[in-house]
Amino acid sequence: MSMEPSYLAVVPAYNESITIVGVINALRECAPRFDVLVVDDGSTDDTAAMAALAHARVLQLPFNLGIGGAVQAGFVFAREHRYDYMAQVDADGQHEPGELERLVGAMNRSPAVDMVCGSRFLTQDHHYPAPVSRRTGIHVFAALLSRVVEGRVSDPTSGFRLYNRRAIELFARDYPHDYPEVEAILMLHNHRLRMREVPVKMYARGGGVSSISTGKSAYYMVKVLLALLVGLARRRPVVEPGDRAPVSAEPGV
């Protein structure tokens, strides 16, 4: 048994055949300690084939589950293969794989932290090209979460994250369905796990269409706000052994 911790980078992808190979190669080059797992979320193009050609491990979901279900499949994979750390990286080239080392460094420096989150708003020179409506939403969620969670949350919608074993266990059992990032922070807090943010660079998307179009952003706001309010009323979203069965089929896979 080696004492070297194992790292997994999960790349959820839905119709990202243009950018996926670049992301995989960049991960291999800039973050070699990470094994790469692409979760193909029922793509209708050849995302899965491209990822397999680039020698990533591929989970192919039989139909589109949405980002939450895809990332959760990654958590389950990480749990079953006993990875010590799991990172989540977007398939569209928005995240810079080289910055993963920064997340790993932050995780190693503070052992009490269970999730490290890359924030695009902590650097001085952030020129993140997001529409105003979207940015307003992010800041509203950030303000709300910062009141609940100890410590300031600046970028709650960022999907550039590193999780340790405890966080993997939690989210493999229960992870929000669509637009999961904001809710996940609240879940983490409700289960007394800790997070911290580190500043990272993010790019505009490399290609394809974002899962959040302008038409959907109103729905996004309302849905996440509802989830937050409900989440506040629910201290322990995940069932413990011995509890009554919840709405869900079983506590995760």
Added chain:
Amino acid sequence: MGSRIQLVAILGSVVLLLAVLEMVRRRRLMERYALLWLLSGVVLLALASWPGALAGISHAIGIFYPPTALFVVAFGFVLLLLLHFSSAVSRLSDQTKVLAQRLALLEERVRRINEEPVEEDGAHMRLPVSPPDGERRRFARVSSD
């Protein structure tokens, strides 16, 4: 309550009850979903055939025309049933999600096993992989809309 409208209400609830029972008999409706339907049918039938109770209810909640109370009660049951179905759909989609994730993990494992070098006589141990690509494609397109 006028005798004609009473007749219609009784007839309607009897037809509802019989239809539900028949569907359960033919296994077109599971008992667990039939129970709420049966309850609403029985209550509606009772209220329709016992005008005194209906008059009492409508007086109690301030309805001047008693047959309207029947609709109010029926509407209440409709809401209850819809809520019941929404929760059933939520549970089903959660179960579907878990199944899809499980399937993807199993397929990945099967692919791994098949890629491992096999000895000469181990060739028959190969496990079937995923369905042909065309099939999967079609399925993905239908369900991702």
